[in-house]
Amino acid sequence: xxxxxxxxxxxxxxxxxxxxxxxxxxxxxxxxxxxxxxxxxxxxxxxxxxxxxxxxxxxxxxxxxxxxxxxxxxxxxxxxxxxxxxxxxxxxxxxxxxxxxxxxxxxxxxxxxxxxxxxxxxxxxxxxxxxxxxxxxxxxxxxxxxxxxxxxxxxxxxxxxxxxxxxxxxxxxxxxxxxxxxxxxxxxxxxxxxxxxxxxxxxxxxxxxxxxxxxxxxxxxxxxxxxxxxxxxxxxxxxxxxxxxxxxxxxxxxxxxxxxxxxxxxxxxxxxxxxxxxxxxxxxxxxxxxxxxxxxxxxxxxxxxxxxxxxxxxxxxxxxxxxxxxxxxxxxxxxxxxxxxxxxxxxxxxxxxxxxxxxxxxxxxxxxxxxxxxxxxxxxxxxxxxxxxxxxxxxxxxxxxxxxxxxx
Amino acid sequence: xxxxxxxxxxxxxxxxxxxxxxxxxxxxxxxxxxxxxxxxxxxxxxxxxxxxxxxxxxxxxxxxxxxxxxxxxxxxxxxxxxxxxxxxxxxxxxxxxxxxxxxxxxxxxxxxxxxxxxxxxxxxxxxxxxxxxxxxxxxxxxxxxxxxxxxxxxxxxxxxxxxxxxxxxxxxxxxxxxxxxxxxxxxxxxxxxxxxxxxxxxxxxxxxxxxxxxxxxxxxxxxxxxxxxxxxxxxxxxxxxxxxxxxxxxxxxxxxxxxxxxxxxxxxxxxxxxxxxxxxxxxxxxxxxxxxxxxxxxxxxxxxxxxxxxxxxxxxxxxxxxxxxxxxxxxxxxxxxxxxxxxxxxxxxxxxxxxxxxxxxxxxxxxxxxxxxxxxxxxxxxxxxxxxxxxxxxxxxxxxxxxxxxxx
Numbered sequence: 001x002x003x004x005x006x007x008x009x010x011x012x013x014x015x016x017x018x019x020x021x022x023x024x025x026x027x028x029x030x031x032x033x034x035x036x037x038x039x040x041x042x043x044x045x046x047x048x049x050x051x052x053x054x055x056x057x058x059x060x061x062x063x064x065x066x067x068x069x070x071x072x073x074x075x076x077x078x079x080x081x082x083x084x085x086x087x088x089x090x091x092x093x094x095x096x097x098x099x100x101x102x103x104x105x106x107x108x109x110x111x112x113x114x115x116x117x118x119x120x121x122x123x124x125x126x127x128x129x130x131x132x133x134x135x136x137x138x139x140x141x142x143x144x145x146x147x148x149x150x151x152x153x154x155x156x157x158x159x160x161x162x163x164x165x166x167x168x169x170x171x172x173x174x175x176x177x178x179x180x181x182x183x184x185x186x187x188x189x190x191x192x193x194x195x196x197x198x199x200x201x202x203x204x205x206x207x208x209x210x211x212x213x214x215x216x217x218x219x220x221x222x223x224x225x226x227x228x229x230x231x232x233x234x235x236x237x238x239x240x241x242x243x244x245x246x247x248x249x250x251x252x253x254x255x256x257x258x259x260x261x262x263x264x265x266x267x268x269x270x271x272x273x274x275x276x277x278x279x280x281x282x283x284x285x286x287x288x289x290x291x292x293x294x295x296x297x298x299x300x301x302x303x304x305x306x307x308x309x310x311x312x313x314x315x316x317x318x319x320x321x322x323x324x325x326x327x328x329x330x331x332x333x334x335x336x337x338x339x340x341x342x343x344x345x346x347x348x349x350x351x352x353x354x355x356x357x358x359x360x361x362x363x364x365x366x367x368x369x370x371x372x373x374x375x376x377x378x379x380x381x382x383x384x385x386x387x388x389x390x391x392x393x394x395x396x397x398x399x400x401x402x403x404x405x406x407x408x
Numbered sequence: 409x410x411x412x413x414x415x416x417x418x419x420x421x422x423x424x425x426x427x428x429x430x431x432x433x434x435x436x437x438x439x440x441x442x443x444x445x446x447x448x449x450x451x452x453x454x455x456x457x458x459x460x461x462x463x464x465x466x467x468x469x470x471x472x473x474x475x476x477x478x479x480x481x482x483x484x485x486x487x488x489x490x491x492x493x494x495x496x497x498x499x500x501x502x503x504x505x506x507x508x509x510x511x512x513x514x515x516x517x518x519x520x521x522x523x524x525x526x527x528x529x530x531x532x533x534x535x536x537x538x539x540x541x542x543x544x545x546x547x548x549x550x551x552x553x554x555x556x557x558x559x560x561x562x563x564x565x566x567x568x569x570x571x572x573x574x575x576x577x578x579x580x581x582x583x584x585x586x587x588x589x590x591x592x593x594x595x596x597x598x599x600x601x602x603x604x605x606x607x608x609x610x611x612x613x614x615x616x617x618x619x620x621x622x623x624x625x626x627x628x629x630x631x632x633x634x635x636x637x638x639x640x641x642x643x644x645x646x647x648x649x650x651x652x653x654x655x656x657x658x659x660x661x662x663x664x665x666x667x668x669x670x671x672x673x674x675x676x677x678x679x680x681x682x683x684x685x686x687x688x689x690x691x692x693x694x695x696x697x698x699x700x701x702x703x704x705x706x707x708x709x710x711x712x713x714x715x716x717x718x719x720x721x722x723x724x725x726x727x728x729x730x731x732x733x734x735x736x737x738x739x740x741x742x743x744x745x746x747x748x749x750x751x752x753x754x755x756x757x758x759x760x761x762x763x764x765x766x767x768x769x770x771x772x773x774x775x776x777x778x779x780x781x782x783x784x785x786x787x788x789x790x791x792x793x794x795x796x797x798x799x800x801x802x803x804x805x806x807x808x809x810x811x812x813x814x815x816x
Contacts, residue, residue, distance in 0.1 A: 142588040143575050147647035148556035164736035167551050180550040182684035239555035240648025247737030276590035328572035329655030330561050
């Protein structure tokens with residue numbers, strides 16, 4: 001289920017793609033205008049896209065967007081242009097429903113989920129919080145560092161997240177050597193990220209240069225990389241995170257295309273070193289996007305805004321993430337998700353996870369009505385939103401929301 | 409293509425499952441007796457399995473084994489028993505071909521690939537080689553440590569592997585701070601592993617106890633976790649391996665079922681600490697299998713046996729790997745592969761990768777005719793084989809073979 005309150009995110013300038021169903025409509029690809037969900041399978045059957053060259057018949061009458069996302073960009077652009085024209089007019093009967101009566105599903109089938117760490121502020125803030133050392137990881141400025149997450153547990157916004165159990169170092173033990181115990185995480189965190197959705201695949205052993213990689217990016221979503229910090233601290237050396245992340249990752253239901261984001265280009269980061277050729281990005285002045293991100297925490301019926309950050313502060317672009325992941329010979333498949341890693345700014349109020357906000361769990365965050373949080377408590381709802389450009393831009397991502405449920 | 413030389417691995421006591429095609433047969437599920445490939449789609453159409461309760465019609469007329477692997481064990485056992493009876497007799501015409509005229513394909517569609525590090529000898533040997541420190545990783549004795557690999561690049565035996573390019577620390581640079589450069593790996597290695605194939609799925613948030621997890625293991629294959637050690641050394645801190653492994657992972661084509669391995673049970677490891685309840689394994693005397701593993705290197709037309717080790721020396725079982733991966737709430741899906749990590753023994757001749765054999769690249773291995781290797785050279789062929797029990801047991805895995813091709 002989804003909320004009607006993001007009406008202003010979905011103007012004619014957006015035309016996002018998702019997957020929807022309702023009592024009246026079988027599951028199929030859809031778009032959204034204001035608070036109206038438009039069922040694209042119905043539109044295609046009515047002949048709306050008949051003269052779009054290269055568009056497979058019945059491509060929208062599918063439970064995922066993968067087949068459409070894999071197409072060449074000009075075909076996707078033509079569909080978008082057609083929709084922008086059409087949606088100003090009356091639509092065929094039975095092709096629309098109000099957002100409040102519709103169920104939104106995972107927009108793509110996810111074959112691979114690779115999570116990066118693209119924010120210099122995040123690695124500095126997190127390093128300071130955990131190790132009292134701001135030094136970024138050794139390769140940070142040379143390539144976007146990343147690990148593979150669990151693709152099967154990427155879930156759509158609204159899906160509850162159960163507090164995971166795992167192995168944890170018991171730092172309260174009176175012994176000098178702290179024992180490892182198994183139990184529910186006591187350090188549940190969110191990570192405010194953006195997920196890049198791979199469109200047209202990159203074949204194995206072909207690679208792709210960052211400057212050409214937009215052709216392989218269908219669009220972007222908000223991504224919450226739920227993290228159990230205590231499990232992570234116990235398992236991460238030397239092979240990286242596994243069970244501290246694999247229990248669930250949430251994404252927003254509407255994929256905002258790069259075409260919709262064209263008007264919101266922003267300068268990318270400056271760099272001190274020369275990159276490998278395949279990582280050299282497009283011209284710096286439009287290498288990023290101006291996308292405001294926000295995290296709200298709903299705790300005991302009060303809502304507190306925890307942080308505001310911006311996509312343009314990332315040190316690496318989606319194009320560079322794709323180029324790096326494909327650079328040693330791996331393919332990239334349609335529906336693969338590449339997470340940016342936590343999008344943080346340099347100061348309090350712009351930190352994209354509680355680990356940073358609480359300085360590693362040492363300084364509680366004060367919420368509305370004096371409530372405090374070090375990490376998430378059962379019942380807490382984390383709501384992330386994203387908007388391109390300024391208020392009224394008409395291009396937003398809606399929300400990525402999830403409630404933390406007690407351990408089983 | 410596959411070699412006829414493993415005839416003795418595939419007696420009536422084995423009955424492995426794979427996927428095959430030929431000019432005469434469309435791609436479908438198959439088994440192998442001696443050097444004869446038996447096409448199970450054809451057999452099922454001929455009515456062979458008609459009275460096997462719960463077996464879906466046409467389950468073998470598929471390009472992967474996933475649908476069959478997901479079934480309850482009693483159904484799979486009944487099919488195996490039926491085949492053991494049937495194969496002693498004449499088979500329906502057109503249902504068999506000699507192994508030499510058949511193409512073997514990936515036996516399952518792999519949704520997730522998680523690679524563990526279950527060998528205490530390997531972590532000690534590798535630690536000594538890289539860091540001059542044998543201390544296992546912090547959690548090693550508490551749970552089987554692991555990372556997620558790239559599922560889309562798991563390939564079937566016989567598929568060539570292209571030497572990957574990646575970011576590497578240039579240790580030859582005259583500067584004090586060694587620069588990171590991008591280029592072809594100069595430290596290509598193999599890792600001798602066994603892959604556990606998930607059968608009946610484990611739902612999200614359900615978990616499974618190790619002692620019950622055999623129900624979710626369809627069978628096992630040989631797995632070569634090709635590794636670019638120099639790329640790995642540059643990227644691994646702090647998020648673990650990514651591009652140093654994601655270019656390709658090879659598996660043997662025939663899945664040997666746990667039923668076929670029943671006669672080869674062997675004692676598991678002794679432990680000093682009490683495990684979390686879900687990791688407590690079945691009775692120690694039959695917690696493992698006696699499976700001999702061997703690596704041969706074919707270089708310049710000479711074959712040298714590089715190592716022999718045994719599955720029973722692993723510190724963690726396949727059941728424990730499944731239980732750990734599902735313990736924080738992740739599902740396990742049919743076709744997921746869980747790699748054991750390098751299977752090594754405690755002494756030279758039993759080390760499962762070149763990193764260990766060459767003491768971190770410092771001491772070359774001497775091959776037949778005086779050739780030497782520190783790491784793999786272009787054109788080298790790595791061939792891994794595995795046999796349950798002693799010579800003549802009749803239950804083997806055949807081979808997992810791959811040639812290293814020059815960087816593109």
